[in-house]
Amino acid sequence: MQSKKLGWLLLSPTLFILGLFGIFPFIYVVWVSFHEWNPFAANPEKLFNWAENYRKVVFDAQFLASLGVTLAFVFFAVVSEVVIGYLLAQAFMKNFPGKSFFRTIHTLPLIMAPIIVGSIWKLMTTPSIGIIPNLLDTWFGIDLNIGQSALAAFSITVIMDIWHWTPLVTLSLIAALVSLPSDPFEQAQIDGANKRQVFWHITLPMIRPALIATVFIRLMDAMRTVDEVLMLTGGGPGSATRYVGVHIYKEVFPRTNYGYGSAISVIVLYLSIVICWLLYVSLIAPRNKKG
Amino acid sequence: MSDKTENTAKSGFLPIETNWFDRLFISVVIWVALSLFWMRFIEPLGLSVWIAAAISVALGAHIIRKG
Amino acid sequence: MKRSNPWLAVLFWTFLSFLTLFPIYWLFVISVKPAVDLFSTPDILLTAIDWQNYVKVMNDSTLRGYMMNSLIISTGNAVLVTTLGFLACYALTRFDLPGKESVFFWTITNRMAPPAVFLLPLYLLLTQVYVIGDFKLADTHLGMILVYCTFNLPFAIWTLRPTLDGIPKELDEAAVVDGASAWKVISDIIFPLARPGLAVTLILTWVFAWNEYLLAATLTNFNARTLTTGLSEYVTTTGTEWGVMAAISVFTLIPALIVFGMVQKHIVAGLTFGAVKG
Numbered sequence: 001m002q003s004k005k006l007g008w009l010l011l012s013p014t015l016f017i018l019g020l021f022g023i024f025p026f027i028y029v030v031w032v033s034f035h036e037w038n039p040f041a042a043n044p045e046k047l048f049n050w051a052e053n054y055r056k057v058v059f060d061a062q063f064l065a066s067l068g069v070t071l072a073f074v075f076f077a078v079v080s081e082v083v084i085g086y087l088l089a090q091a092f093m094k095n096f097p098g099k100s101f102f103r104t105i106h107t108l109p110l111i112m113a114p115i116i117v118g119s120i121w122k123l124m125t126t127p128s129i130g131i132i133p134n135l136l137d138t139w140f141g142i143d144l145n146i147g148q149s150a151l152a153a154f155s156i157t158v159i160m161d162i163w164h165w166t167p168l169v170t171l172s173l174i175a176a177l178v179s180l181p182s183d184p185f186e187q188a189q190i191d192g193a194n195k196r197q198v199f200w201h202i203t204l205p206m207i208r209p210a211l212i213a214t215v216f217i218r219l220m221d222a223m224r225t226v227d228e229v230l231m232l233t234g235g236g237p238g239s240a241t242r243y244v245g246v247h248i249y250k251e252v253f254p255r256t257n258y259g260y261g262s263a264i265s266v267i268v269l270y271l272s273i274v275i276c277w278l279l280y281v282s283l284i285a286p287r288n289k290k291g
Numbered sequence: 292m293s294d295k296t297e298n299t300a301k302s303g304f305l306p307i308e309t310n311w312f313d314r315l316f317i318s319v320v321i322w323v324a325l326s327l328f329w330m331r332f333i334e335p336l337g338l339s340v341w342i343a344a345a346i347s348v349a350l351g352a353h354i355i356r357k358g
Numbered sequence: 359m360k361r362s363n364p365w366l367a368v369l370f371w372t373f374l375s376f377l378t379l380f381p382i383y384w385l386f387v388i389s390v391k392p393a394v395d396l397f398s399t400p401d402i403l404l405t406a407i408d409w410q411n412y413v414k415v416m417n418d419s420t421l422r423g424y425m426m427n428s429l430i431i432s433t434g435n436a437v438l439v440t441t442l443g444f445l446a447c448y449a450l451t452r453f454d455l456p457g458k459e460s461v462f463f464w465t466i467t468n469r470m471a472p473p474a475v476f477l478l479p480l481y482l483l484l485t486q487v488y489v490i491g492d493f494k495l496a497d498t499h500l501g502m503i504l505v506y507c508t509f510n511l512p513f514a515i516w517t518l519r520p521t522l523d524g525i526p527k528e529l530d531e532a533a534v535v536d537g538a539s540a541w542k543v544i545s546d547i548i549f550p551l552a553r554p555g556l557a558v559t560l561i562l563t564w565v566f567a568w569n570e571y572l573l574a575a576t577l578t579n580f581n582a583r584t585l586t587t588g589l590s591e592y593v594t595t596t597g598t599e600w601g602v603m604a605a606i607s608v609f610t611l612i613p614a615l616i617v618f619g620m621v622q623k624h625i626v627a628g629l630t631f632g633a634v635k636g
Binding site: 003004006007008010011013014015017018020021022024025026028029032088091094095096097098102104105106107108109110111112113114115116119120121122123124126128129131163167168171172175217220223224226227230231244245248249252253258261262265266268269272273276 | 365368370371377379381385397402445446449450453454461467468470472473475477478480488507508511515540565568571575576589590593603604610618619621
Binding site: 274 | 320327334
């Protein structure tokens with residue numbers, strides 16, 4: 001009896017802080033999203049207005065465009081990272097001199113602050129001082145200008161994300177590949193299976209849990225990318241790289257239309273919760289079917 | 292095996308085993324998605340968003356009972 | 359094909375490492391380039407080293423203040439979350455609390471939520487609701503330390519739990535039989551054994567807090583502004599002083615690089631919520 005009380009006592013500061021800064025803001029933002037609230041409008045009070053804010057959000061072309069580019073960004077970045085990460089992980093399975101040294105270097109970008117990554121890539125790609133536009137110009141005659149070309153800016157944000165996060169995919173897939181038993185592979189070799197068959201029928205099913213976990217973690221991280229992009233392009237040119245997080249920070253937050261901003265925040269949160277829950281289910285579901 | 296750990300979990304027509312909270316959660320997720328979709332595409336045609344709410348509640352009741 | 363010759367693999371990985379390291383090298387090149395050379399044809403190799411930009415950053419009292427704020431906030435936050443996470447994990451692993459797995463799972467959802475979503479509610483709460491008399495949490499060190507708990511505290515709990523699970527329960531049960539108080543068990547028996555795990559958690563949470571930008575940019579004005587926000591401020595207000603921008607970036611990067619070697623093995627496990635053992 002006494003001991004249970006002690007357990008909750010030890011947990012209470014954690015629950016208190018997370019409640020105050022995690023749960024309560026969540027409830028608060030949902031509550032505000034059903035109100036008309038602009039402190040600088042004629043009536044600065046909160047006025048309950050049903051789903052009026054949401055009705056505006058679903059017709060907000062800017063927000064929908066930003067959702068669209070976010071999805072494109074997430075798709076290209078995560079797919080490239082998983083493919084490159086898997087190939088690199090396979091390449092790491094062989095023995096060669098200096099393996100752990102190369103692995104260490106490969107891990108390095110993971111610990112760097114997103115905003116620093118953004119600033120580094122800004123220094124690499126800004127036309128007047130960057131090395132990339134300069135080399136592209138002298139070698140191929142290509143004019144790369146992330147300040148003007150929407151496609152260039154979008155591609156550079158994707159490449160930056162690949163540079164920053166592929167190591168995470170590589171390292172988690174290495175961990176998965178290392179723990180695989182060797183029997184099925186030997187058996188497949190005896191049966192004369194080719195490389196593609198081995199991949200689809202043996203490797204993929206066996207690394208599936210690790211792969212799913214990694215993909216979803218990358219999906220969620222890519223969806224909330226803000227700092228790097230804010231630093232690199234500021235969401236521009238136009239709205240080419242104004243991903244939802246950037247959109248909230250640059251367009252919604254400064255406008256002090258709190259009710260409307262809350263509605264947008266709730267929708268973004270809704271999308272992330274659904275993805276998060278899908279991750280949970282897809283990790284749990286195969287286990288349940290067995291039992 | 293699983294009914295020892297979670298005695299309320301059961302499997303219905305949903306592809307996974309769920310307890311009542313999971314099913315409530317799924318219902319709410321569907322409600323939100325349907326309402327947003329309704330406000331964008333169907334409400335301009337003159338059908339109130341309450342119809343979407345009614346559909347969602349009916350669907351939710353079905354999911355919670357049979358899911 | 360590649361299997362036959364390990365040196366081909368070495369060549370391949372050398373090339374990849376070059377791709378990984380070159381952007382960081384380029385940052386350094388820009389930061390030490392004399393201002394006059396900056397806009398001439400970009401050279402890959404360093405021709406002259408000029409520490410001018412670093413001197414400028416060190417002499418800027420505003421930036422020094424930001425650096426101090428960053429230090430205070432990340433250290434305060436890391437110590438707080440490691441302590442609370444340690445106590446919480448002790449409770450989660452040693453006591454039979456009803457619903458503790460739900461509590462555990464719930465904590466992680468706090469970390470998964472996109473920070474951009476919480477900009478508005480946290481801003482409103484910190485400036486208007488969490489107010490005691492004249493004291494507001496917005497733009498204070500304490501406010502930022504508490505706000506960073508939302509992503510660092512779940513992380514601390516997540517990484518510390520395996521450590522505490524690994525310490526046999528018989529040890530503290532034996533101590534309780536000998537008449538030791540709960541506090542004594544935690545401080546004299548569990549704490550020394552958990553020390554390596556605690557150190558890793560402390561370092562990683564420190565780096566995460568140091569790296570954070572978005573929340574600091576919206577929830578602080580001047581008093582508690584951090585170095586990362588200083589960096590972005592510098593870009594927007596002066597625009598073209600690339601050298602100084604690079605130097606601030608290097609300053610922000612250094613702590614992460616220093617601790618990198620110590621925690622390298624734990625980064626991946628941490629970033630994937632333990633889904634991957636690294």
